[in-house]
Amino acid sequence: xxxxxxxxxxxxxxxxxxxxxxxxxxxxxxxxxxxxxxxxxxxxxxxxxxxxxxxxxxxxxxxxxxxxxxxxxxxxxxxxxxxxxxxxxxxxxxxxxxxxxxxxxxxxxxxxxxxxxxxxxxxxxxxxxxxxxxxxxxxxxxxxxxxxxxxxxxxxxxxxxxxxxxxxxxxxxxxxxxx
Numbered sequence: 352x353x354x355x356x357x358x359x360x361x362x363x364x365x366x367x368x369x370x371x372x373x374x375x376x377x378x379x380x381x382x383x384x385x386x387x388x389x390x391x392x393x394x395x396x397x398x399x400x401x402x403x404x405x406x407x408x409x410x411x412x413x414x415x416x417x418x419x420x421x422x423x424x425x426x427x428x429x430x431x432x433x434x435x436x437x438x439x440x441x442x443x444x445x446x447x448x449x450x451x452x453x454x455x456x457x458x459x460x461x462x463x464x465x466x467x468x469x470x471x472x473x474x475x476x477x478x479x480x481x482x483x484x485x486x487x488x489x490x491x492x493x494x495x496x497x498x499x500x501x502x503x504x505x506x507x508x509x510x511x512x513x514x515x516x517x518x519x520x521x522x523x524x525x526x527x528x529x530x
Contacts, residue, residue, distance in 0.1 A: 382455050384475035385498060386423040386448050389414045393504055397429060397524030399441075406431060408441055410524045412504070423448040425461075440464075448473070491515055494522075503527055 389412075397410040408429040415424045429442030443464035451458050459473040459482055471482040479497040486492050490512040499505045508522030 382450060382457055382475070383420070383423060383448060384457075384477050385480055385496070386414070386457075386475065387416070387420065388478075388498060388502075389504060390416055390423070391528050392530040393526035394529045395503075395524060395526035397522070399429075399508075400521040406441065408524075409438070410442070410526060412526060418449075421450045421454075486510075493518070499525070 391414060393412040393414070395410055397408040399406055399408060408431055410427070410429045412428075413426040416422070417424060425444075425446040425448070427442060427444045427446070428440065430438035431441050433439050444461055446459065446461040448457060448459050450456065457473050457475050459471045460468060461471065462468045469484055471484045474481045479495070481493065481495050483491065483493045489510045491510065491514065493509045493511075494506055495509070496504065496506040504524075504526040506522075506524050506526075507520055509518040509520050511518045
């Protein structure tokens with residue numbers, strides 16, 4: 352038994368500073384703001400500008416929470432009706448909003464059907480979010496989302512080819528909760 356005494360004293364000595372610091376603080380899931388209000392299934396109309404001009408789209412978003420509310424996932428699917436019936440997929444993406452290692456800073460990563468993924472700059476409030484990125488083809492890209500009266504999810508996309516001096520809207524969707 353005496354052989355274990357030095358080992359026990361060492362372990363208690365090493366562990367004491369750790370317990371003095373207290374238990375790890377839980378992440379601040381409220382830092383994800385409006386994303387918690389979006390959990391569910393959403394559907395509505397959208398439009399986007401493409402090389403072929405304006406396209407009207409039926410947009411669906413499925414939003415889920417995971418990992419104790421520290422991660423929110425988005426599955427976005429945009430379709431257009433085909434003349435002979437059926438739908439053509441024009442937007443297929445999966446996104447994650449999560450808290451950084453500090454447990455306070457929201458981050459966003461999106462994956463597209465073409466295999467590319469993006470990390471965006473993200474700002475969050477209780478009723479809105481804005482995310483930004485740079486696209487080598489289009490320049491600066493900014494999306495702004497807000498919860499409209501009646502709880503509609505309204506999101507608009509803008510692009511700037513002159514370092515943010517002027518902005519052109521190229522996307523808008525208005526979704527309503529279906530589940």
